[in-house]
Amino acid sequence: MKKKMGVISVLSTALLLSACSNHDDGSTKKAEKKVETTSQSESKSKENNASFTDKTSSESAKNGVLNSYIADSTKGQADVIFNNANPKIDLNFDGFKFKVSHYQVVHVKNAENEPYSFDGDKEGYVITLKATVENQTGGKAYFNNPAVQGKDEYNTKQPDVSLVDETDRVKPKKDGTPSNPAYYDKGESKTGFIQYELSKEKYEILVKEKSKLVVSNASKDSMMREHLGEKQIVDFPLSDASAKKQKSDNKFFDDQIVTKNIAEKTLLEQKNEINEKQSQNNIELTLTGVQFTKLDPTDSFKNSFRGFGNEDIVAVTVKMTVKNGSSDSLPINQFSAFLDTDAMHYFNQGSLESDSGDVKSGQRGDKYLVFLLKKSEFEKNKNFKLKIRHIEGNSGDALKDHELSFNIKR
Incomplete structure (x- = not known):
């Protein structure tokens, strides 16, 4: 069966998040956002050697x-x-x-x-x-x-x-x-x-x-x-x-949907401690957990989600643990990943993802991958296949053009 593709487009002035390319939607201009800042006063030329005085005591x-x-x-x-x-x-x-x-x-x-x-x-x-x-x-x-x-x-x-x-x-x-x-x-x-x-x-x-x-x-x-x-x-x-x-939000994985207040989340399903491992080129990936959440975008981001029609939006956030067995540090901010069903092929949404930063040799780090689905597509699919195609390291693809895949069952 030929699969339909999920496509994302990103403009320089707005975060545009798409479900599937076969759903039409009109262009929407994102309102300019004013960032409130207050400039600090100019520094004095003299050196400040004074110590801090704790006013609480x-x-x-x-x-x-x-x-x-x-x-x-x-x-x-x-x-x-x-x-x-x-x-x-x-x-x-x-x-x-x-x-x-x-x-x-x-x-x-x-x-x-x-x-x-x-x-x-x-x-x-x-x-x-x-x-x-x-x-x-x-x-x-x-x-x-x-x-x-x-x-x-x-x-x-x-x-x-x-x-x-x-x-x-x-x-x-x-x-x-x-x-x-x-x-x-x-x-x-x-x-x-x-x-x-x-x-x-x-x-x-x-x-x-x-x-x-x-x-x-x-x-x-x-x-x-x-x-x-x-x-x-x-x-x-x-x-x-x-x-x-904020305490009630602690149950959610720390993707940028949460940290940047892009949308309010409602937990639909969660799978923890999956701990399925795959390795390639001294890089070990562990599928730690998966969360399915319904999103209610905040005002600033309502026009950033495209192609969902009148349906609710479901985010699939996948927590991966990355162990770096190579001799160099490994950046994990750029993954090329897909979430597949029998009929659909979803791209990961890099602008909604987060990670713990570069992973030093012999160390571990966390990566949160995010995929977006229509609520109806979530409801009719119980089985997904996660495919990791590419991790952009310091010297090209850290996986050396090898794909790693994981099965996700609801």
Whole structure:
């Protein structure tokens, strides 16, 4: 039987995800997304050798506020409305370490010196992170402080510095310039505050979302080309309600549908501990588990899913464990894979997939493959065959043109 092909098309300005090429759909223009950013103030030329002072143990701390400079600077009332003293955010980017030991949301009222970010109001909110960076890479490292993601990747908030004392800012000791950015020297560490200021209106929107902390990788060079590790997106709830929502999402595999809030998932079926192994050219692939979920795309991505008509969308997320038995490191971000039924041939959706980063020789890493089906196609098929055709390594196909296949039974 001749199989129909599932096709994906990707435009530079929009993420377009298709079910099958034989379903017509009109072109839809994706609305431009405005990314909210706040630029940091220009660096001072003098060297900053001051150490961090923990305001939590100081008598000047008021109402449990980590950073007393907020009240001192605004001359307003500062109250903690959400507090997470154990966020468990401890990341390692190939020796460059970033840790958040505590964060909180502070409500500022009756400010006499309100910051620009409060949009002219005397009331606003400040998210404060107590964070530590430590450069143990053996050389210099460039690193940008993380952003807070709201409903999706098109809604992010960059750090602000106006309500952080100069000595308490998380930044390298030596200042940089636009042409020669600052970097952390070998062995350098810094503990301090990273903050995000929001108006009342913007905070009330953000707090309802399943917010994330987007921590970009460090780099050996100022152009951020020589990666140290890979970008990580971690849960960052700003209220008890948000924390409960994110906890309920922990049952889902960490593909980009989840991490970028592309769609809400409803679990249909799941198979764990399959542990079927296939090997080729010193690369061992283990099919660990499969999740079938119904998707409800978020507003920013509703027009990105094409070819499903009026049917519900089903995502098949496959968790693979990759063991690298070769002598070189193995990038696992580019897989060519197919999911077959008797009648259909589905391509993997690379823009929805995620992985744990390059796998060093002798180590293991995780890869999440994603395929999209119509709900009717999911319902009538109980057997699937997963085919891995190509893994783009540092020297071409790591599988050397050999295909590995796995049977998936519902």
